[in-house]
Amino acid sequence: MELLLDVQNLSVRYRPPGGGDVFALQGANLQIALGQIVGVIGESGSGKSTLAASVLALLPVNGRIEAGAVVLQGTNLLALERDELERVRGSKVSLIFQEPGVALHPMMRVGAQIEEVLRAHGGQSKGERRKTVRELLDLIFGGEAERIYFSYPHQLSGGQRQRIAIAQAIVCNPKLLVADEPTASLDSVTRREIIELLKKLQRERGLAILLITHSAELLEGFADRIVVMYAGQIVEEGDAKRVLKTPRHPYTEALLKCRPTLRGSEDVRKHERIPVIAGDAPDSSARSKGCAFESRCAERMKICCEREPELFEIENGGTVRCFKFGS
């Protein structure tokens, strides 16, 4: 498989105005092959959105890349000048967020707003742009494409607006789409539809996708690989089926258990308490000597508070940051 994105040893630190540095990302490594879907799961504050933003070199002003590189098809995006970056964003790699309504102009028809992206990147006549957008909307909306093209954002539902954001993101045929919680503000039915659309785009256009989410169940049958983040670190990485079925890191295991499912009959009625992760979410402004998850871990050992575990390799090319798998 051909390598598309190679995030190397990336560390990001935030300097909030009130002081107290936040180590949002600590030495993250991530590879995505052409046409591959990688899911990133983790709780709020785990660094997953920072990872997404770094892939487009789009950090907030108080964020600083401390170390590392983001190499997209041989080019380190973090070393590019601003105008070079602007050419890459949208044409090679795009980003969609949780709230698509915010990014759309309220007084402009959505069809024109998608054409605007093409115009910004140049290279097509007005007629060609219109044709490209029509074809894309046909792919995304089917029979409704015509009506959608001439609609204003407020005339569309949340799910339709997210599809428009996706259309804007992929209209220049980027190789990689970074989707940061694209379904978090949608109901469960619409959420499924967006995931199915992304899958379709991967199949039909060979789009690689980096999907950031806190809903692990969305990744089942969707992602090829899963990355689990905790306190700014990647704590587990591996084949999606394997991670969901037999999570190795105690945190991944606990995180997946927090979610009631309807698969087993024991989850319906009975009102049994749901297993929770003991303790509080980590404070990324303090770096501990040992494993970041140590204080909440049910399987902690003596070594866990003495030094930080590295990522140990396990079967099928997966990695786990836990002393259960090496020392």
Next chain:
Amino acid sequence: MEVLLIAENLVKEYAPRRLRGADARVRALDGVSVEVQAGARIGIVGASGSGKSTLALCLACVEKPDSGSIRFLNRDLTQVVESELRGIRPQIQLVFQDSASAFNPKFTVGEVLEEPWILQRKLNAAERRERAADLLQQAGLPGNIYGRTASDLSGGQRQRLAIARALALQPKVLILDEALSALDYSVQAQIANLLLDLSDKTVPATERPAIVLISHDLAMAARISDEIVVMQGGRIVERGSPEKIVHEPEHAATRELLACTIGVSAEFNQRPAV
């Protein structure tokens, strides 16, 4: 069983503002009837636009239905005057997805909790302080956050505080409108367990609040509720025990919601809890 709240044949229409075009009215509720018994746990599920939030607002007397009746302890809430509603509202409490945004940002956790008692002139300062500490404990919050401002809390802590605040006046009915959906799953699980503790059947039905959980998340609703009501297009399309809804769904809307709960693999969930 004591029946607390009966809504019969509720109809509610909204007239959305349009830039141009006909004034098309949206029928958010179209003949909905529900009954809430003392200590009941009801899950109302449906996709966006199914009318479930409008139902929550009507049950909590925040919105008035266009027609139909809502009886709370045998008084018709659609007929009583506003001053009478003041005595009733504390008994039916509503928690939203982001209830915490309604907290006064300058209030401490203690002030948030004690304000209802001050308004109702119920308790003296020492009693209030003591009851506030009880509520914090009940909601699973550490006692030492009493003096902190609500904006300093984490998302999960704020939502617990919203629930504690809703419990301050010992409501008979607690309505939660997507109160879990914005939270991480690990925090959702904590809040779900809090609701299960509050509604534990070992406590007599009259001494615990009835819980009405409004959600698009059928998996969570099935875990918490004794009865599930499925809504679509302003109507109730199916209702029954969680077992029936999950194992023998009849309506397409129910099956669609079920398909969206596909979770991590079954083998994994068979394993004992960490």
